Amino acid sequence: MSQRSKLPGITLSDRVLFRRRLLRWYDRHKRDLPWRGSRDPYHIWLSEIMLQQTRVAAVVEYYQRFLRRFPTIHALAAARASSVLAAWSGLGYYRRARMLHATAREIVCENAAEFPRTSRDLRALPGIGRYTAAAVASIAFGEVTAVVDGNVERVLQRVQGRKIATRELWETASTLVSPGRSGDFNQALMELGATVCLPRQPQCAKCPVSTMCASRGELPTTKQPRRKKRDIYYGLSCQNDSVFLQQRPRDVSLMPGMWELPEAAPGNGNGSCLTLRHSITVTDYTVRVSRQPPPLHGPGRWVPRAQITRLPLTGLARKILRATKVVCKQFSQSNL
Numbered sequence: 001m002s003q004r005s006k007l008p009g010i011t012l013s014d015r016v017l018f019r020r021r022l023l024r025w026y027d028r029h030k031r032d033l034p035w036r037g038s039r040d041p042y043h044i045w046l047s048e049i050m051l052q053q054t055r056v057a058a059v060v061e062y063y064q065r066f067l068r069r070f071p072t073i074h075a076l077a078a079a080r081a082s083s084v085l086a087a088w089s090g091l092g093y094y095r096r097a098r099m100l101h102a103t104a105r106e107i108v109c110e111n112a113a114e115f116p117r118t119s120r121d122l123r124a125l126p127g128i129g130r131y132t133a134a135a136v137a138s139i140a141f142g143e144v145t146a147v148v149d150g151n152v153e154r155v156l157q158r159v160q161g162r163k164i165a166t167r168e169l170w171e172t173a174s175t176l177v178s179p180g181r182s183g184d185f186n187q188a189l190m191e192l193g194a195t196v197c198l199p200r201q202p203q204c205a206k207c208p209v210s211t212m213c214a215s216r217g218e219l220p221t222t223k224q225p226r227r228k229k230r231d232i233y234y235g236l237s238c239q240n241d242s243v244f245l246q247q248r249p250r251d252v253s254l255m256p257g258m259w260e261l262p263e264a265a266p267g268n269g270n271g272s273c274l275t276l277r278h279s280i281t282v283t284d285y286t287v288r289v290s291r292q293p294p295p296l297h298g299p300g301r302w303v304p305r306a307q308i309t310r311l312p313l314t315g316l317a318r319k320i321l322r323a324t325k326v327v328c329k330q331f332s333q334s335n336l
């Protein structure tokens with residue numbers, strides 16, 4: 001899984017091979033969807049907006065019905081908002097329908113029904129982001145521009161065998177996109193993610209680019225270690241403006257030689273005078289502090305309050321002494 005990408009630096013021959021294999025697979029195996037094959041930017045734009053946050057199977061029927069109701073961008077622009085929302089009813093995320101309608105009106109009124117032909121001009125329209133602009137520009141007008149959606153992201157990360165930040169994903173997709181068939185290439189990469197390189201259990205045996213893929217499977221997830229919970233008890237002993245503190249042994253691995261309050265048995269002392277939370281590495285402690293006399297045995301000494309700031313205290317001891325106002329709030333690590 002941790003092999004290096006088979007597209008190191010993505011050389012020219014790597015790109016050519018990747019495109020050729022992907023497009024050949026797409027030509028043979030693409031799903032028969034009603035917007036496929038259309039070069040009408042209105043159709044492509046409509047399908048892209050409907051496909052946002054909605055499964056392909058749910059979109060097909062709505063897409064066909066919507067186009068029967070509003071076959072052209074003129075028909076959509078001339079419609080009442082209530083009619084558009086009615087045709088959208090059941091697809092959810094109605095803001096998409098309102099934006100679609102508003103944008104159709106803008107294209108018809110401001111642009112004489114001429115669809116912008118570049119991703120840059122498309123992005124200037126309301127409700128059209130980077131992905132939609134690139135999808136429409138590449139599929140309808142053949143602009144050589146890449147798209148990145150969730151499917152593309154998953155495929156490219158697995159092919160490269162590592163997590164990739166958004167900016168690099170767009171750069172990688174732009175490097176790979178086919179100059180001659182950009183629209184098909186973009187749809188092919190998304191189709192691969194949607195039907196073969198599935199989020200769980202990718203079908204690598206059916207994958208046209210498996211020999212170029214560094215993962216050939218899911219990327220290993222970096223699991224967060226399970227956090228543990230523990231209760232811990234400390235005794236706070238004060239007398240004559242001094243506090244009883246103990247020094248940790250110098251041969252322990254955790255905070256050797258630092259000073260802290262003595263640990264106490266649960267239920268000892270005059271009730272809990274303070275409860276606080278404290279986390280160290282993977283353990284979340286509930287810390288209960290009670291006022292009680294110093295332990296009869298073991299190390300430790302009375303430390304005058306004025307000298308406490310000169311001792312190397314543990315973070316937790318500092319927190320407790322601040323919370324109980326034994327030392328003042330401004331007392332920080334820099335005082336040590």
Ligand code: SF4
Pocket residue numbers: 155158159196197198202203204205207208209210211213214215216217218
């Ligand atoms: S080989 Fe497997 S993991 Fe790699 S791109 Fe193909 S389906 Fe995805």
